[in-house]
Amino acid sequence: MGYLKPLDASMSNLKRTRCICILQMDAKASGSIPSTELFRKTTLPLGGMLWVSISRMVLWTLKLYPSFAVRKEVSEYMKHMIKLRDVLSELLSEALGLSSDHLARIECMESEHLSCLYYPPCPEPNLTLGLLKHSDTTFFTTVVQDDKGGLQVFHQDQWVNVLPVPGALLANIGDLMQFKSAEHRVLARCVGSRVSTACCFFPSSSHLFKPYGPIKELLSETNPPLYREVSNMEYTTAYQKNVRHRTSTLALFKL
Ligand SMILES: O=C(O)CCC(=O)C(=O)O
Ligand SMILES: [Fe+2]
DSSP: OEEOOHHHHHHTTOOOBEEEEEEEEETTTTSOOBOSOOEEEEOOSTTHHHHHHHHHHHHHHHHHOGGGTTOHHHHHHHHHHHHHHHHHHHHHHHHTTSOTTHHHHTTTTOEEEEEEEEEOOOSOTTTOEEEEEEOOSSSEEEEEEOTTOOEEEEETTEEEEOOOOTTOOEEEEOGGGOSOOOOEEEEOOSSSOEEEEEEEEEOOGGGTTOEEOSOGGGOOSSSOOSBOOEEHHHHHHHHHHHHHHTOOSGGGGBO
């Protein structure tokens, strides 16, 4: 990890991002269905139209050749991610002093969603971010980044580079775990593109309105709940509202 202070002051108010989500896939939905809505954010003023046009061409190519998005490798990758989720679920349960199947039983990470992100080179990386500062609205997310770097996590009041480690996966704690989720962002770079995949785990859509809250077995007089119960639907709705104002959503659910 390396610390990166000087850029931060000048970049903390940036609102422009330069990242295309080239594939979104819900692995449970009949094997693999590529989403046709592949955009993240397109808010570049200068040169933006050209960039958007190129992005649209990528979208059209994917629509014309949907098999691109359902390649065997993607399905295989998801199978491995699901196995990893099961192992992490057991390890996290045990680390909390619960039975190893506790988190699996409450079905808090039953669904998975894969995003493949493409960050094109940016002529003005000092004016644009690859991905704005955010926390994930998931239970947790695993990220694989290529060797270009650019991912940063907010730690002890500064942005810290998460340097790529060959063969390593990152596991990001998401908001639904209701610990302090890791705020992160991705820098834009002027030379060469960057790709990453983010595999998100969250409660299944059949539990959209199921309230999740502090685990009762872990509460005591000296360890009272810090957050109230919240459903995935309620949380996601609040998050989307808040993201526009760039304020913390977790804070809304604090007791
Ligand atoms: O591209 C990355 O390294 C991070 C992606 C990310 O944070 C996300 O998709 O939520
Ligand atoms: Fe993220």
